[in-house]
Amino acid sequence: MEQSETASDLAPRKLVRQLNFAAVYGDPSHLKLPPPSPSPSPPPPSHSPLRLQLDLLPPGQRPWLCSEPQEQQAWLYSPRLKLVSPVRRIPHPVKKLPVKVLQVAKPKSPRSQPQCNVELKDTTPKKQKQCNCKNSRCLKLYCECFAAGIYCDGCNCVNCHNNVDNEAARQEAVGITLERNPNAFRPKIASSPLERRDSKECEIQVIGKHNKGCHCKKSGCLKKYCECFQANILCSENCKCMDCKNFEGSDERRAIFHKDYNLVHIKQAANATISRVAGSSGYGTHLTPKKRKIHEMFPGKSAMDQTDNITAQYQQEIDPMASSPSFLSDSFVSDPSNTRISASSRSTYRSVLADFFQPQNVKNLCSLFVVLSQVAAKTNAEMIGKVDQQTKTGNFEASVASSSKSLQETRDVHQLVCDDHVNKDEADAVDIANYNRPLSPETLALMCDEQDDMIFGNSSANGVACNSTLQNMIQKSSNSDGCTDVCREQERLILTKFLDVLRGLVTHGSIKVICLGPILC
DNA sequence: GAGTTTGAAACT
DNA sequence: CAGTTTCAAACTC
Structure with a gap:
């Protein structure tokens, strides 16, 4: 009785005898037979020779496969074969898929997908969820089993047709469902x-x-x-x-x-x-x-x-x-x-250095860069002046010695500044507005950011002003004689210091990670 | 376990 | 395509 009613009740106005999955999922010609794998092959098909075809499909194109490793059945909607055939899945005692994979692989049935904070921790394969359908005969998407592309097996459903005995009705139902929604059996969650x-x-x-x-x-x-x-x-x-x-x-x-x-x-x-x-x-x-x-x-x-x-x-x-x-x-x-x-708009990402690296540290670091830039510019200017003067007098050796001394002085200052960690007062004492000396665009950009923060604060209007100033300074910088040496020295100092800071951060972060372990709960 | 609520699927 | 109905899971008591 049930048999006769199912086909007629569920019969679509247009029966889909052969489902054209090529139209639905695209041309399957790209699906190549995979090369023989040296690893142990999955168990041979027990019911259908179509079982192997499943493995030819990329994971994204076999959403009907439920990944739960216990014995199950799955629909085989093969684009290649244009068939709709159930496949009884073989228990695989060794293969235990992580739960997160299960979540991804199991198409519909998000309702049976575990909630992260509760079930995700349990990677033990669970028994297939049993539906309780009463009126749908398990041939509509209301039925979790049907939607998941598996036969009902041990479910509590009434008048179930989602089984081998009602294959014809089931195939028709699949056809109807796919006709209504070609993506009905595809994963809902991308x-x-x-x-x-x-x-x-x-x-x-x-x-x-x-x-x-x-x-x-x-x-x-x-x-x-x-x-x-x-x-x-x-x-x-x-x-x-x-x-x-x-x-x-x-x-x-x-x-x-x-x-x-x-x-x-x-x-x-x-x-x-x-x-x-x-x-x-x-x-x-x-x-x-x-x-x-x-x-x-x-x-x-x-x-x-x-x-x-x-x-x-x-x-x-x-x-x-x-x-x-x-x-x-x-x-x-x-x-x-x-x-x-x-x-x-809040970010939930939290760096391991979140408690260590405070905004004030960044500010201080920028201040340090400014100081270094000015020190380098000043020292270099003095050095160039001496070199010019000594070159005029023909004292080449003295010129070289003077240059070396000036350079060393610059590095001493750098070391001094670094050792003192440049406190805020020191940074505030810097006349940041004095950008008459030639500076590299990169340095100017750094200084401009610093200026932006320390003087104006962050606002779009100030950013425009800063950009304008920056352009003027860049122009001055590029037009000035001796820019190259000054820029080089400034950049060298800044980058050297910046490298030290980064190394310190890396070291601190590594220590913290080692101490705390992975960022788990 | 019965009843209610809920939202997807199915239907009009 | 929007509104309604059906359905079964989730939820409450």
């Missing part, structure tokens, strides 16, 4: 093999993007209803979700990974309070595409301002306590989109 491990969130996150995007409305994309969340990826611009909280930097998302629901509840309460005061519901239901570009996030702000914002938030990331006021302001805003904007 993920890369890379992963990011966030040391703060104890989180392994597959870098990927939902091809279609989710359309969540109420879950905030922070429940497994959301396919993105379930696949452990951030919502992307493909999503059309509302009130999304599954974005990088989301406090709610972080709280979930931390199992720290108190934070969320406290913030929600505070947010509600603020919303009431502000006369806002606090629950906007407008569409809020994620991962906006910066210029979309900060309308009306200059690029420099945006950079400042990001920089400030990055600094906040490094030292949250240093910006405690914004802790409230960036999270307890009445407009949820603002929350996203504020939080999503």
Whole structure:
């Protein structure tokens, strides 16, 4: 009875007897037979000779394969053979795929994909998930097994047709599904093999993007209803979700990974309070595409301002306590989109040197470069003067000796400056505005940056002014006699010092990594 | 374990 | 293509 009803009930208006996967997945002619591998071959096909064909397909073109290593069956949608055939998968006791691979390889069924912070740690192969379909006969994408391209096996489904006994009906259903959506059995998550491990969130996150995007409305994309969340990826611009909280930097998302629901509840309460005061519901239901570009996030702000914002938030990331006021302001805003904007621009990357290398260090370093440049310029100018004078008098040897002495003096100063680490007062004492001496463009650029920071601060307008000044100085520099020697000496000093600094950083970083181990939880 | 909620898939 | 219905998983109690 079931048999007769299935074909007719599910019969498409246009039956697809032979699925043209070449049209769907492109010309498979590029699929070459791989050279014989010296490594042990996978087990021979037990049911279908088509089994081998699976290995001819690149991973991206066999999304119907579920990677879970226990015995399973998988559809064989071979572009080459234009067939739709189930393949019973052979248990492979040796091959244990990492879970992250499972996530990538298993196409649909993000719902069965493990959540990073919980199941990812368990790399033990799990039993195939069992569906509980009642009305779909396991022949629609509602059925996880069908969607994953595997036979139902030991499921709790009712009136299941996703099995060998109902092969005809199943093939028709596959045809219907593919006709409706040629990509129905392709992975929903376009993920890369890379992963990011966030040391703060104890989180392994597959870098990927939902091809279609989710359309969540109420879950905030922070429940497994959301396919993105379930696949452990951030919502992307493909999503059309509302009130999304599954974005990088989301406090709610972080709280979930931390199992720290108190934070969320406290913030929600505070947010509600603020919303009431502000006369806002606090629950906007407008569409809020994620991962906006910066210029979309900060309308009306200059690029420099945006950079400042990001920089400030990055600094906040490094030292949250240093910006405690914004802790409230960036999270307890009445407009949820603002929350996203504020939080999503934050970087979650944290260098091992984050606590070691402070902004003040950079400032001091720049000051040091300025001092070195001026010292080199001054010394070189004196040296050139002496050389000219001595050359005129014909005392060549004295000229050479003087040059060597001046050079040594320059290096002594350099050493002195380096040893003293050039404190802030020293740097502030430098007359940075005095750029009459010829300087190399590179040095000028460095000095200009320093000037920008120390005198004007970072703003786009000042940046323009600086660029103008820089151009004038470069012109002066290139027009001045003796520029080459001065520039060379300045650059030598600066680069030498910079090299020392970098070496120190590398050493410190290496020590820290060795001491702390890999950046894990 | 029953009932509810949710969002993708299917349908109109 | 938008709106509605169906469906099964996720979730709550």
